[in-house]
């Protein structure tokens with residue numbers, strides 16, 4: 146059975162959702178599932194924009210069969226060669242012997258690495274600004290290297306002013322029939338997963354995303370069709386502004402995320418005590434997380450959101466608490482920068498968690514540690530509670546800047 150939705154007169158969504166997969170890339174928990182988007186363009190020439198993951202490929206084949214209605218598929222445009230978008234390449238090559246595969250030269254090379262498919266005579270390598278006429282529609286290609294992978298490009302349908310944006314502007318989350326941003330409550334239900342997707346999947350490549358945003362700014366874009374998550378057909382500027390913030394590592398909001406690593410609960414209690422004092426001082430955008438029970442992708446996402454970060458760690462075997470070390474390693478790998486940080490360490494005999502956290506932060510760019518590190522010897526005793534108020538003052542002052 147077909148399961149498609151029209152985007153414009155000639156562009157049809159032919160993707161599908163997977164609600165069984167536990168971890169995207171075998172790494173990121175996706176309790177809300179994931180949508181794999183692919184798009185069909187009906188014209189004098191027929192085109193499929195990308196394919197989908199193996200898990201939902203059957204639905205794609207039925208959708209494309211339905212829309213072709215006996216016609217041949219002329220082009221498969223591959224904007225991104227990651228396997229979750231490429232399960233159908235070999236199948237379509239064998240179904241349609243005259244079909245051409247359009248992508249960057251790098252994409253064609255990587256397809257050859259993943260799949261045993263004879264692409265001689267069938268691969269069309271395109272470069273920046275090149276166009277492909279389908280009849281009524283003209284597709285124009287824009288290179289987007291490292292907007293996740295090196296071979297990535299975006300395709301702009303000049304006729305329908307639609308941008309096929311590959312992994313950019315994507316989000317975790319399966320669809321419930323509604324595929325357009327104006328059919329869902331994006332800010333309430335999807336934004337957190339869009340940020341988590343961006344920060345963890347593309348976050349490292351802020352400069353490359355900025356380069357692409359500059360190109361997009363010159364185009365008249367009415368619709369954005371990403372490879373995952375909702376299709377944008379209204380309020381585009383709002384979402385593009387989110388991408389501007391995330392890709393320039395500008396905090397999306399003034400707020401404090403407090404993350405602790407604690408064995409026996411004393412570091413945790415110090416962080417809770419700090420959080421209530423911040424609330425008392427009028428700071429309303431607060432989020433407290435246990436580094437052990439929160440997936441690191443959520444923490445990274447929250448750090449992309451907030452201007453201020455409190456990191457509190459018990460000392461563990463002369464180092465940081467292991468999940469805290471993992472978080473800092475991830476922050477470094479994803480090129481997190483431009484945040485104000487408060488450090489709290491704890492230990493019962495030789496404290497070294499703070500030194501470890503500070504060293505990791507030094508290796509990141511534009512990270513400002515506020516004030517002196519708070520060093521706790523097992524607990525924060527009542528006579529030292531005043532020190533929490535000093536931390537509060539520092540954060541409040543810094544938030545006001």
Ligand SMILES: Cc1cc2nc3c(=O)[nH]c(=O)nc-3n(C[C@H](O)[C@H](O)[C@H](O)COP(=O)(O)O)c2cc1C
Pocket residue numbers: 406407408409410411412413459460461462463464491492493494495496497522523524
């Ligand atoms: C496996 C293990 C290793 C530890 N290693 C150190 C250490 O190297 N130096 C230290 O001062 N404390 C060490 N500690 C003690 C804790 O850091 C200390 O008790 C701390 O106050 C615990 O804070 P919490 O109540 O938030 O868990 C270790 C504790 C455990 C369980």
